[in-house]
Amino acid sequence: EGQAPHVERKIPNILVTGTPGTGKTTTSEMIAEATGLTHVNVGDLVKQKQLHEGYLEEFDTHILDEDKLIDELEEVMEGGGKIVDFHSCGIFPERWFDLVLVLRAETNVLYPRMEKRNYNQRKITENIECEIMQVVLDEARESYAEEIVIELPSNDINDMESNVDRVRQWVDIYKANHS
Numbered sequence: 001e002g003q004a005p006h007v008e009r010k011i012p013n014i015l016v017t018g019t020p021g022t023g024k025t026t027t028s029e030m031i032a033e034a035t036g037l038t039h040v041n042v043g044d045l046v047k048q049k050q051l052h053e054g055y056l057e058e059f060d061t062h063i064l065d066e067d068k069l070i071d072e073l074e075e076v077m078e079g080g081g082k083i084v085d086f087h088s089c090g091i092f093p094e095r096w097f098d099l100v101l102v103l104r105a106e107t108n109v110l111y112p113r114m115e116k117r118n119y120n121q122r123k124i125t126e127n128i129e130c131e132i133m134q135v136v137l138d139e140a141r142e143s144y145a146e147e148i149v150i151e152l153p154s155n156d157i158n159d160m161e162s163n164v165d166r167v168r169q170w171v172d173i174y175k176a177n178h179s
């Protein structure tokens with residue numbers, strides 16, 4: 001527990017997490033654009049590299065092979081400068097991240113975003129409940145030092161733009177302090 005010792009990175013690694021539909025991928029792309037950091041979409045990586053143990057029809061989701069995923073990412077994370085985008089956050093080593101962003105959205109904006117994705121009713125309901133119960137935020141607070149976990153509203157474009165701007169400023173300061 002506490003501060004995990006790690007070699008200081010010149011460029012930070014950032015975790016962008018949150019319930020599906022809260023805006024992780026869109027926000028991560030914009031942060032990458034604004035900072036020059038590299039977006040790592042973990043969901044896509046899991047599918048591309050088959051880092052799963054099959055597909056669970058009932059829940060419309062892949063069963064993650066966590067060991068394979070961590071092995072795959074370990075080297076990637078070493079160099080720093082990565083924006084890791086995933087809906088779960090407790091599986092990663094604490095030492096990987098310098099900042100953990102938890103995106104949040106109100107039910108009334110999250111629901112239509114998921115409908116647009118053609119999620120089945122069960123999956124929509126589960127994700128809405130997950131968001132209301134702040135499951136991902138609690139998981140982040142349990143897994144990382146509290147001072148690096150930041151909860152960010154992601155209800156509209158204004159939220160997104162101010163989130164990206166805030167992270168851009170934070171990255172500038174981090175770089176200045178680690179050069």
Ligand code: DAT
Pocket residue numbers: 018019020021022023024025026027113153154155156157158159160
């Ligand atoms: P996630 O990666 O968390 O599943 P996403 O980035 O794919 O989410 O976004 C899902 C959809 O919702 C996509 O059409 C963009 C839209 N969206 C996300 N965050 C938003 C925001 N803050 N304002 C407006 N639209 C947003």
